[in-house]
Amino acid sequence: MKIGILTIGNELMxxxxxxxxxxxxxxxxxxxGWQVEIMMSVGDDFATIKSRLxxxxxxxxxxxxxxxxxxxxxxxxxxxxxxxxxLPLYTDxxxxxxxxxxxxxxxxxxxxxxxxxxxxxxxxxxxxxxxGTAAGFVLPVADKxxxxxxxxxxxxxxxxxxxxxxxxxRHFPQPVEHAIKQTIxxxxxxxxxxxxxxxxxxxxxxGVSVGFYPVFPENHLVLIARSDSREKAQKNLQKAQDEVTxxxxxxxFSYGEQTLEEIIAAALTEKxxxxxxxxxxxxxxxxxxLTDVSGSSIYFxxxxxxxxxxxxxxxxxxxxxxxxxxxxxxEETARLMxxxxxxxxxxxxxLSSTGIAGPTGGTKEKPVGTVYVAxxxxxxxxxxxxxxxxxxxxxxxxxxxxxxxxxxxxxxEK
Amino acid sequence: MKIGILTIGNELMxxxxxxxxxxxxxxxxxxxGWQVEIMMSVGDDFATIKSRLxxxxxxxxxxxxxxxxxxxxxxxxxxxxxxxxxLPLYTDxxxxxxxxxxxxxxxxxxxxxxxxxxxxxxxxxxxxxxxGTAAGFVLPVADKxxxxxxxxxxxxxxxxxxxxxxxxxRHFPQPVEHAIKQTIxxxxxxxxxxxxxxxxxxxxxxGVSVGFYPVFPENHLVLIARSDSREKAQKNLQKAQDEVTxxxxxxxFSYGEQTLEEIIAAALTEKxxxxxxxxxxxxxxxxxxLTDVSGSSIYFxxxxxxxxxxxxxxxxxxxxxxxxxxxxxxEETARLMxxxxxxxxxxxxxLSSTGIAGPTGGTKEKPVGTVYVAxxxxxxxxxxxxxxxxxxxxxxxxxxxxxxxxxxxxxxEK
Numbered sequence: 001m002k003i004g005i006l007t008i009g010n011e012l013m014x015x016x017x018x019x020x021x022x023x024x025x026x027x028x029x030x031x032x033g034w035q036v037e038i039m040m041s042v043g044d045d046f047a048t049i050k051s052r053l054x055x056x057x058x059x060x061x062x063x064x065x066x067x068x069x070x071x072x073x074x075x076x077x078x079x080x081x082x083x084x085x086x087l088p089l090y091t092d093x094x095x096x097x098x099x100x101x102x103x104x105x106x107x108x109x110x111x112x113x114x115x116x117x118x119x120x121x122x123x124x125x126x127x128x129x130x131x132g133t134a135a136g137f138v139l140p141v142a143d144k145x146x147x148x149x150x151x152x153x154x155x156x157x158x159x160x161x162x163x164x165x166x167x168x169x170r171h172f173p174q175p176v177e178h179a180i181k182q183t184i185x186x187x188x189x190x191x192x193x194x195x196x197x198x199x200x201x202x203x204x205x206x207g208v209s210v211g212f213y214p215v216f217p218e219n220h221l222v223l224i225a226r227s228d229s230r231e232k233a234q235k236n237l238q239k240a241q242d243e244v245t246x247x248x249x250x251x252x253f254s255y256g257e258q259t260l261e262e263i264i265a266a267a268l269t270e271k272x273x274x275x276x277x278x279x280x281x282x283x284x285x286x287x288x289x290l291t292d293v294s295g296s297s298i299y300f301x302x303x304x305x306x307x308x309x310x311x312x313x314x315x316x317x318x319x320x321x322x323x324x325x326x327x328x329x330x331e332e333t334a335r336l337m338x339x340x341x342x343x344x345x346x347x348x349x350x351l352s353s354t355g356i357a358g359p360t361g362g363t364k365e366k367p368v369g370t371v372y373v374a375x376x377x378x379x380x381x382x383x384x385x386x387x388x389x390x391x392x393x394x395x396x397x398x399x400x401x402x403x404x405x406x407x408x409x410x411x412x413e414k
Numbered sequence: 415m416k417i418g419i420l421t422i423g424n425e426l427m428x429x430x431x432x433x434x435x436x437x438x439x440x441x442x443x444x445x446x447g448w449q450v451e452i453m454m455s456v457g458d459d460f461a462t463i464k465s466r467l468x469x470x471x472x473x474x475x476x477x478x479x480x481x482x483x484x485x486x487x488x489x490x491x492x493x494x495x496x497x498x499x500x501l502p503l504y505t506d507x508x509x510x511x512x513x514x515x516x517x518x519x520x521x522x523x524x525x526x527x528x529x530x531x532x533x534x535x536x537x538x539x540x541x542x543x544x545x546g547t548a549a550g551f552v553l554p555v556a557d558k559x560x561x562x563x564x565x566x567x568x569x570x571x572x573x574x575x576x577x578x579x580x581x582x583x584r585h586f587p588q589p590v591e592h593a594i595k596q597t598i599x600x601x602x603x604x605x606x607x608x609x610x611x612x613x614x615x616x617x618x619x620x621g622v623s624v625g626f627y628p629v630f631p632e633n634h635l636v637l638i639a640r641s642d643s644r645e646k647a648q649k650n651l652q653k654a655q656d657e658v659t660x661x662x663x664x665x666x667f668s669y670g671e672q673t674l675e676e677i678i679a680a681a682l683t684e685k686x687x688x689x690x691x692x693x694x695x696x697x698x699x700x701x702x703x704l705t706d707v708s709g710s711s712i713y714f715x716x717x718x719x720x721x722x723x724x725x726x727x728x729x730x731x732x733x734x735x736x737x738x739x740x741x742x743x744x745e746e747t748a749r750l751m752x753x754x755x756x757x758x759x760x761x762x763x764x765l766s767s768t769g770i771a772g773p774t775g776g777t778k779e780k781p782v783g784t785v786y787v788a789x790x791x792x793x794x795x796x797x798x799x800x801x802x803x804x805x806x807x808x809x810x811x812x813x814x815x816x817x818x819x820x821x822x823x824x825x826x827e828k
Contacts, residue, residue, distance in 0.1 A: 013450045015441025016625050018434060022455070027429025036427045038466070041436070041453040052452070055469065211430045277719075283705030284698030287719040291697030294773055294806055302725035305691075305701040305717035307710070311759065315716070315729070345725065359708055392708055 001172050002037040003029050004060030006053060008067040008077050009151055013043040021066045021156045027211075028160055032168075033179055033226050044068055049080035053146065061144055062168060064160070067151030069134035071114045077148055078137075082121035085141060089119045092126055095135050102133060127163035131155050138167055145171055178230040180237050184221040184244055185254035187401055194219050197247045201240070207233070208240040217398040218260075253408060260404050261289045267411035268299040275407070276345030277303040278316055278337040280328065281355035281371060285400040301345045306337070316340030327366070329354050334372035335381045342376045349410075350376040353403050355386075357395045369395055373403040375410055382406070415586050416451040417443050418474030420467060422481040422491050423565055427457040435480045435570045442574055444625070446582075447593060447640050458482055463494035467560065475558055475586065478578060481565030483548040485528045491562055492551075496535035499555060503533045506540055509549050516547060541577035545569050552581055559585055592644040594651050598635040598658055601674070601815055602665035608633050615657045621647070622654040631812040632674075667822055674818050675703045681825035682713040689821070690759030691717040692730055692751040694742065695769035695785060699814040715759045720751070730754030741780070743768050748786035749795045756790045763824075764790040767817050769800075771809045783809055787817040789824055796820070 005025050011017040019041055026036045037059045042048045049068075056063045068077030082089050096118035103110050120126060120137050127136035127149065136149035136159055145168070149159040186194060191214050203210050207227055213220040221244065225237035245252065253260055268275060277286050277300075287303030290296055304315055309328055312318045318336040326332040334354045342350025355371030362368035369388035374381055386402055388395050419439050425431040433455055440450045451473045456462045463482075470477045482491030496503050510532035517524050534540060534551050541550035541563065550563035550573055559582070563573040600608060605628050617624050621641055627634040635658065639651035659666065667674055682689060691700050691714075701717030704710055718729055723742055726732045732750040740746040748768045756764025769785030776782035783802035788795055800816055802809050 012437070013440060013453070014444045014625065015437045015439070015450075016627060018432075018437035019453075020432060023426070023429045023432035025429070026427060030428045036429075039427070039433075039455040211428065213430065279698075279701075282702075283710075284693075284701030284717050284719065287693075287698030288696075288702050288810070291719070291721065291771075292807060292810070294771075296697075297721050301722045302729070303698050303717075303719035303721070305698065305705070305719075307705065307717070308715045308759075311716035345722075357705075357708075393706060396702075396706070 001034045001062070001168070001174070002060045003034055004037055004056035004063040005039040006049075006056055006063055006065040007039075007041045007151065008044060008049060008065060009041075010043045010074070012041045012067075020153055021151060024153070024157065025064055025066075025160055028165065030209075030211075031179060031181060031224055032165060033174065034168075044074050044076055046076060046080045046083060049077065050084040053081065053084050057141065057144055057146075061172065062147065063144075064147045064149070064164060066149055066156055069117065069136070069148065069150045071111075071117055071133075075116075078116075078119055078121065081139065081146065081148060085121065085139070087121040087123060087139075090122055091115070091118050092120055092135075093118075095120075095126060099133055125167075127159060127167075129155055129159060130162065131158050136163060138164070140171075178228070178233040179224055179226045180230075180233045182223045182225075182237055182241055182255065183257055184223065184241070184248075184252055185218055185260075186221065186248055186251040187218045187253055187260070187405055188251035189219065189248070191219050194221070194248065198244065201243045201247070203240055206236045206240050208236055210240075216394065217401045253405060259292075260401070260408060261293050264290070264404060264408050264411065265293040265296060265299065267408070269295075271411065271414065273348040273411075274299050274301050274345075275349040275351060276301045276341045276347045278312075278341035278350065278352040279303065279305045280307060280312070280337070280353055281357045282353040282396050282400045282403065283307070283357070285396050286351065286353060286403050289400055289404060301347045302341075304341055304344075312337060312340075315344065317343070329356055329366055329370060329372065331372050331374075331383050331385065334374040335376070335383050338374040338376035338383075339381055342378075348377060349407070351403055351407055352376075353399055355395070355399055357392045357399075359392060371395070371399045371402070373399065373406055375403075375406050377410075382410075415448045415476070415582070415588070416474045417448055418451055418470035418477040419453040420463075420470055420477055420479045421453075421455045421565065422458065422463060422479060423455075424457045424488070426455045426481075434567055435565060438567070438571065439478055439480075439574055441625075442579065444623075445593060445595065445638055446579060447588065448582075458488050458490055460490060460494045460497060463491065464498040467495065467498050471555065471558055471560075476561065476582060477558075478561045478563070478574070480563055480570055483531065483550070483562065483564045485525075485531055485547075489530075492530075492533055492535065495553065495560065495562060499535065499553070501535040501537060501553075504536055505529070505532050506534055506549075507532075509534075509540060513547055539581075541573060541581075543569055543573060544576065545572050550577060552578070554585075592642070592647045593638055593640045594644070594647045596637045596639075596651055596655055596669065597671055598637065598655070598662075598666055599632055599668035599674075600635065600662055600665040601632045601667055601819055603633065603662070605633050608635070608662065611661045612658065615654070615661070617654055620650040620654050622650055624654070630808065631815045667819060673706075674815070674822060675707050678704070678818060678822050678825065679707040679710060679713065681822070683709075685825065685828065687762040687825075688713050688715050688759075689763040689765060690715045690755045690761045692726075692755035692764065692766040693717065693719045694721060694726070694751070694767055695771045696767040696810050696814045696817065697721070697771070699810050700765065700767060700817050703814055703818060715761045716755075718755055718758075726751060726754075729758065731757070743770055743780055743784060743786065745786050745788075745797050745799065748788040749790070749797050752788040752790035752797075753795055756792075762791060763821070765817055765821055766790075767813055769809070769813055771806045771813075773806060785809070785813045785816070787813065787820055789817075789820050791824075796824075 124137040227233035337352035358368030374383040641647035751766035772782030788797040
């Protein structure tokens with residue numbers, strides 16, 4: 001089946017807002033085994049919406065429109081689409097009552113303009129909005145379908161899978177019934193290197209498609225297996241996953257949607273371990289990532305961003321002579337920072353970073369991007385040296401990811 | 415002048431890559447006073463590129479295409495465009511030599527396939543690529559122009575302003591000669607509230623356009639004044655800026671592109687002040703923001719993420735009785751955290767945060783989003799209470815921004 005996407009709004013045409021809905025919709029449509037034939041953006045203009053929609057319908061079996069469903073004067077999508085097919089508008093009483101109820105509930109003054117959001121083209125079926133006031137609709141046009149949903153990304157993200165896709169399945173029954181998805185998250189290889197390692201895997205013969213999604217500094221793979229039987233799809237997906245694992249096992253950290261910090265959170269909680277962090281070049285970003293998980297206070301005791309040597313000496317007990325002899329950016333300092341923060345906080349583990357984020361501060365021996373990360377438990381301390389080559393912010397991000405990977409690997413081997 | 419944008423690539427149609435070029439191009443085009451009439455994305459397919467390009471040319475004076483200029487088999491944009499206008503391809507010898515020189519310089523084996531990147535449709539003018547191997551081109555078609563540049567965002571971001579826009583100006587001379595831009599960054603009001611405060615300002619009569627760019631938790635405004643004289647544009651821009659300042663002065667923190675942390679960095683450096691940070695709910699994010707600025711080690715002494723009560727007590731000297739009586743999330747604790755970290759670090763200033771980021775941990779008296787931020791100098795401590803209503807990550811972000819704004823205001827009033 002061929003799908004067209006039409007995103008509507010002046011804010012798209014003047015570049016004020018980047019259109020993130022199109023790629024979201026395209027990804028979800030692709031996941032169903034359907035094809036996006038054309039994607040287009042237009043401003044809030046009657047004649048334009050009308051003519052572009054007719055153009056899209058010459059290529060696509062269904063067009064998904066987003067945007068222009070608000071209560072204000074420049075929201076004209078519903079009226080424009082009714083006009084495009086010479087249809088009158090009708091008021092859906094249930095939708096109208098729902099909007100009025102919300103006004104009562106939140107003690108807002110009713111303005112008649114809001115009744116506009118209960119208007120739909122004759123023949124349209126309402127698509128409920130579980131997270132906002134603007135309902136969507138689907139309008140059958142000959143043997144094709146025109147969908148209209150709000151352009152607010154959080155609403156699009158709910159109404160597409162919950163409203164639009166089930167109607168598409170009902171209206172265009174597909175021979176391929178089962179699509180199973182598996183996300184695999186990796187860190188440590190460039191996208192090109194991941195691609196190269198997987199070059200010999202023949203995903204096609206397994207009926208599996210593979211997508212690459214770089215999310216700096218991680219690279220995510222999405223495998224989708226399709227088959228007429230669920231068992232076969234599952235079997236093929238497992239085979240493809242095994243092939244990927246065989247080639248990328250050293251850099252895979254997650255099978256599924258879990259973030260690195262969520263995996264660490266689960267492992268620390270399960271093993272009843274606590275952690276404290278001493279950061280230099282990462283500047284608080286390791287602590288920030290670890291505390292992005294709700295409930296992190298159970299295992300995260302404290303984090304110190306010891307930027308000055310005085311802080312490293314007085315709080316972490318790194319001897320001044322060590323810093324003088326080896327430098328604040330050195331394996332010796334990194335080890336003592338991890339051990340020092342662990343002792344100070346009385347935690348099971350201590351994690352540290354020290355390095356040169358740049359762009360200034362590099363030397364010939366220790367250029368910008370030189371980073372040491374160390375992890376200490378009660379028995380031993382491990383330390384790794386890295387040489388990164390990004391800008392300041394990315395050096396901080398990739399150093400943080402490296403430290404978290406070290407922690408994750410430790411927790412999984414333990 | 416009306417512009418069409420055509421982004422080309424299978425990765426756009428399957429949602430693997432989000433199209434960020436269209437909104438970038440739209441914004442830059444808008445800045446010139448031109449209008450984007452239509453934006454479209456298509457896959458790497460001869461017939462489709464050809465037909466969609468002809469469709470765009472029925473609306474637009476110029477079409478800007480991106481993507482599909484690489485050396486591999488699926489990069490077909492140049493050939494498809496030549497075909498669309500029945501033009502043969504020619505090899506540009508200078509471009510070919512440039513590519514060969516790069517291979518020699520980097521000691522790469524020459525593969526004949528790469529010569530493809532030196533092919534252009536007859537009649538096209540080459541547009542140099544200052545940051546990659548794929549050159550772009552402009553092709554005059556009757557009285558219109560078709561531009562083709564690479565889809566790699568870093569290359570698009572250079573070649574659009576340096577290559578495409580000057581050619582557009584040359585080919586379509588504009589009566590409006592001078593456009594001056596001013597970014598104004600605000601924090602503390604929703605986009606709708608900013609809009610409402612500015613509702614009465616008549617930017618049109620000043621010849622000034624205004625764009626809103628929300629960058630959570632900030633809202634940025636971009637004013638663009640256009641006039642046939644530079645002086646007049648400058649004068650009108652100043653008038654518009656004064657109107658904005660009169661209405662938004664309490665939430666403007668930057669006139670220009672400087673970030674909040676860069677403004678703070680400049681003020682701390684100029685006043686020779688140092689700072690230490692004690693964080694609870696922001697989890698290291700304040701330290702991370704402050705250390706995003708190169709050279710921050712001059713003023714940033716240390717940051718403590720005191721997640722546990724033990725850390726607040728032992729390192730910051732917050733008395734256990736205060737935490738017991740008022741709670742870790744309280745004005746009293748926030749004040750003592752700021753004072754404690756300042757004393758501990760021996761800095762001019764101490765900045766602190768304590769709150770409930772959520773989604774768990776809220777109570778009836780102190781719901782999720784309750785946050786206290788405090789700033790201490792040698793003479794006094796100020797503390798503010800806030801009630802936010804976002805998710806965990808956004809509560810951390812908005813709390814951090816609030817703490818940094820407090821610091822910035824202090825530094826500017828001092």
